Amino acid sequence: MSDDGGKPQGWHWHEYSVGVAGEAAGACARSLTAVLIGLGGAFALILGGGILAEENLLGDPGLETAVDHLMRISVGFLMVFALVVALIWAVASYLREVAASRALVAASAQGASRQAVPSPDQVASVVNPPASRLSFFGWGNAVLAGVLGLVGLGVVLFDSSPEGWAIALSAIGYAAIMSLLGYACQQWLPRPHAKRRARIATHWSAEDEARAWRRAKGRGAEPLVSGSPKAAAFIYLAGLICVLGFVALQASMVMRCASIPARGSNECNEVYYSSFIERVLSWGFWIFAVSVPLAALLALIGVLLEWTQRQAERADLLASLADPRSRRPDKDVLAFHSERRMHPLARVAAMLSGAGLVFSASAYMLGQGMGLGSQEVFAQYRTEALAAILVSVALFIAAVIGTAIAGTRGRELRNALMQRWPTIPEQPRDSEGKPTRRNRGLVP
Incomplete structure (x- = not known):
C-alpha cells in the first residue's frame, strides 16, 4: 500500500466549477497576459526595424523609407492596443474573481463537504482586494490623462486654438471617467464581494483551512516547479x-x-x-x-x-492515481499539475497574435493611405495584411478557447491530485527572498 493508504483521507483542497462565464473570463485574462508579452516583443522589433531604417542599413532607399513609415505607424497602434488589452485584461480578471466567489457561495449553499476546502487559487480570488487591477488601471490613466489635460489647458489659455481645446478637454474628460472607475473599484465593487466572502466563511472555517494546509505541509517542503x-x-x-x-x-x-x-x-x-x-x-x-x-x-x-x-x-500521474498502491510522485511534478496552467501552445499563439496584429494593422492602414506615406508600396499587400489581421484574431480566439477547454478538462485531475497527494503551492517571496503567507483567510 502507498503512504496515503490508497484512498484520500482528511481535509484537502478542491477546485470548484466556476461555470462557462468564469472559465471564459479566466482564459481571456491568461491569454491577454500573453498578448501583452507579444506586444512587448513587437516593441523590440519596432526599435530594431526603426534603427535599421534610420541608419540606412537595409541597402535600398525605397525599402528603408517603407520600413520607416511602417515602424512609425506601428508605434501608434502598439500604444492603442496596449491600452485596450490592459483594460480588457483588468475587466476579465475582475470577472474571474466574481465568478470564483459566486461559485464558492453556490457550493456552500449546496452543502459542499467542509473537508473539501477551496483551492488556494480560488481562495485568493475571494480574499484579495477585488478589482485591484481595474482600480490601478483607472487611477493610473486618470493621473496621466489629467496631467496631459492640465498642461494642454495651460497652453490653450495663452495660444487658443480649436484643436488645442478639443485635446485638452478630451483629456480632462477621460481623466474624470477613469477617476470614477478607480473610485468605483475601491468603494462600490468591494461591498458585494465582502458579502459573498462572509457567506463562504460561514461554511468553511479557519480551522478547515488550517487542516488543509497542515496536511499539505506534512508532505514535505515547498516545491520548486521547474x-x-x-x-x-x-x-x-x-x-x-x-x-x-x-x-x-x-x-x-x-x-x-x-x-x-x-x-x-x-x-x-x-x-x-x-x-x-x-x-x-x-x-x-x-x-x-x-x-x-x-x-x-x-x-x-x-x-x-x-x-x-x-x-x-x-500520463504517469493518471496511471499512478489508478493504482492504489502507487508511491507519491515527485513534489515538483505534483505542484505543477495541481495548479491551473496555461497551455504552452496557447501561450505562443496569444503572443503571436499580439505581435502580428500590430504590424498587420499598420500595413493595412498604410495601404489605405492613412499613414505617413509609402501607400504605393503597401497598397498591393492590403489583402495579405487583412488576412494577417484575421489570422491574428483567430490565434487569440483559439488561445482563449483552448485555455478554457484545457482548464475545464484538467480540473478532475487537479482535484484528484490535491485530494490524494496535497502539495504546498508555489509561494510568493518578499524582497529578501523569503516566502510570504499566501491564499489564506476566508474568514475575515
Whole structure:
C-alpha cells in the first residue's frame, strides 16, 4: 500500500466549477497576459526595424523609407492596443474573481463537504482586494490623462486654438471617467464581494483551512516547479542569441562614430578599423537579421519539449492515481499539475497574435493611405495584411478557447491530485527572498 493508504483521507483542497462565464473570463485574462508579452516583443522589433531604417542599413532607399513609415505607424497602434488589452485584461480578471466567489457561495449553499476546502487559487480570488487591477488601471490613466489635460489647458489659455481645446478637454474628460472607475473599484465593487466572502466563511472555517494546509505541509517542503532542462536550455539559448544579435547591430553603428553628433545633426566623424574588425562590423546587420528568426525557432523548440514532458508526466500521474498502491510522485511534478496552467501552445499563439496584429494593422492602414506615406508600396499587400489581421484574431480566439477547454478538462485531475497527494503551492517571496503567507483567510 502507498503512504496515503490508497484512498484520500482528511481535509484537502478542491477546485470548484466556476461555470462557462468564469472559465471564459479566466482564459481571456491568461491569454491577454500573453498578448501583452507579444506586444512587448513587437516593441523590440519596432526599435530594431526603426534603427535599421534610420541608419540606412537595409541597402535600398525605397525599402528603408517603407520600413520607416511602417515602424512609425506601428508605434501608434502598439500604444492603442496596449491600452485596450490592459483594460480588457483588468475587466476579465475582475470577472474571474466574481465568478470564483459566486461559485464558492453556490457550493456552500449546496452543502459542499467542509473537508473539501477551496483551492488556494480560488481562495485568493475571494480574499484579495477585488478589482485591484481595474482600480490601478483607472487611477493610473486618470493621473496621466489629467496631467496631459492640465498642461494642454495651460497652453490653450495663452495660444487658443480649436484643436488645442478639443485635446485638452478630451483629456480632462477621460481623466474624470477613469477617476470614477478607480473610485468605483475601491468603494462600490468591494461591498458585494465582502458579502459573498462572509457567506463562504460561514461554511468553511479557519480551522478547515488550517487542516488543509497542515496536511499539505506534512508532505514535505515547498516545491520548486521547474520544467525540462532541455527545454530551459533552448529558451535560454534563444534569449542569449537575441542579446548577441542586438549587441552586434548596435556595435556596427556605435563603433562607426568617433564622437556623438552635435545637437540637430545626424552626421558623425566616421572611424575605420583593421580589415578583420571592419568585416565583423559589416556583419552586424546580418547577425541581427539571422538571430531573430533563429531565436524564435529555438524558443519554439523549447516550448514543444516542455509540452512533451508535461504530457508524459500527466500520463504517469493518471496511471499512478489508478493504482492504489502507487508511491507519491515527485513534489515538483505534483505542484505543477495541481495548479491551473496555461497551455504552452496557447501561450505562443496569444503572443503571436499580439505581435502580428500590430504590424498587420499598420500595413493595412498604410495601404489605405492613412499613414505617413509609402501607400504605393503597401497598397498591393492590403489583402495579405487583412488576412494577417484575421489570422491574428483567430490565434487569440483559439488561445482563449483552448485555455478554457484545457482548464475545464484538467480540473478532475487537479482535484484528484490535491485530494490524494496535497502539495504546498508555489509561494510568493518578499524582497529578501523569503516566502510570504499566501491564499489564506476566508474568514475575515
